[in-house]
Amino acid sequence: MNDVAVLGVGMHPFGMWAERSNADMGLAAGLAALDDAGLSFRDVQAAYVGHIFAQVMSGVRVMKEFGLTGLPIQRIENASATGSAVFREACLAVASGRHDVVLALGFDKMSAMIQQSGATTDPAFLEDAILPAGFFAMWATRRMHERGTQASHLAAIAAKNWNNGAKNPMSQRQPDAPVTVEKVLASRMVAWPLTAMMSCPIGDGAAAAIVGRPEIVRKLRPGRPIVRVVASALQSERYDRGHLFVGPVVGPARMTVDTAREVYEEAGLGPKDLHLVQVHDAFAIEELEYYELLGLCGKGEAEAAIERGDFAPGGRIPVSTDGGLIARGHPGGPTGLAQIWETTLQLRGEAGPRQVDGARVGLCHMMGGGSVCVIHILQRD
């Protein structure tokens, strides 16, 4: 990625916000990002906006809250990876030389979507009978068969993420007491072996990032570490025998392997160079698989690495430091941008109680149903 930096980040906390509109939350996140960068909306040359559930035109309409400056606005949608895809397009717009300052904004009210769906959706059966939890539960059953994984390994990942969320003011889930493996295991069974506390919540929220030329950081925020976007990749599915065409939430495991290889090559870095990682942990089994698929540990080593606390705060490579999808939440459109918010703060050394000591390189991974895999690597100068 040619000379692209994160100039500013902002969020509206994720949660159940019945009284707040997408415009309210999107404006709050976008203004926070502008203030963080030290920029006016008049400086923004283009905007990419992401939402999954809001109606047609919502992206352009919400942008009017910032002022009417005539800038190009484009809506991007890629299911759960929408925010990541929005961020990627904003980076590409800067890398291409077309623009110097670009806003990436994501928002959604998944709570409203869930309320509507029961009355309007025709039961298509083949696509709808298998809930996301059921699909990922089958990853877990297969993993248990092949590697002897225990439900307690999945619960350990979930407990870690809940407890990380408790340290993040933007997190939807804010446990008032430390969450234990036993508590996660005792929560309601959703799709065996996945329990409710191993699954991400439904929620609302917004997140924004402003990307642009690195010299803008030097000028507007002298002394602040420059956080560069050193690699970006988006891949869709490749065919192998046994490919599932109907009902899967995401494609085969190799999507993450292939996309990671592309970003590692582009950045000239490998998994051993990473100081923190955010993944698409909609369900705890996903995070376990992504440890291996991203190369954070060897094949078949995830369970031992979990037992050692390799991916916990203070561990070898902390993962889902902001609580992940499981705790911080997953409204849809803004989720990938929440990962950029967390990674940018961490690389600047501004993550407060969540700070990973000496963090200089962070990776953000999202899966989007359909499906796509999107990965970015951010590096502090």
Place this chain on the structure above:
Amino acid sequence: MTAQRKVRVPVKAGYFTVPDDSTQPPRLLGTRCEDCGEHFFPRRAVCARCLSRRTVDVELGPQGQLYSYTFVHFPLFGSMRVEHVGYGVGQVDLPEGPRVQLPLAGKQEDYRIGMTLEAELEPIREEGDKEVVIIRFRPVERAA
């Protein structure tokens, strides 16, 4: 003579057969590539492997091997039947190559990875003189 059965109709057309003889298992409606021989479910116009457009309709199954499974603790989508408040789901490898993901008959303890299953039709609700059916798999051997 037993009472006349309601006419069975698929919940969604184009995915599986509904045999006139209710003792016969349904088949999945798929595609074979005439150039590379790969099989697919569901039907498709272009081969996903070699991109050939020379594809033909075929019927797949009705038996396969269980690759993975779960038991979902929610009502089956679109079903009006109380026994569907929780249901099994499996990924099944068909002998022709495709892997399919469908509901399973039975309970969690009935399933074992690698076991043989067979497709069957299951009514989920009635609409006038019609019985709406889905396709699912049922274990044909006991879990060890």
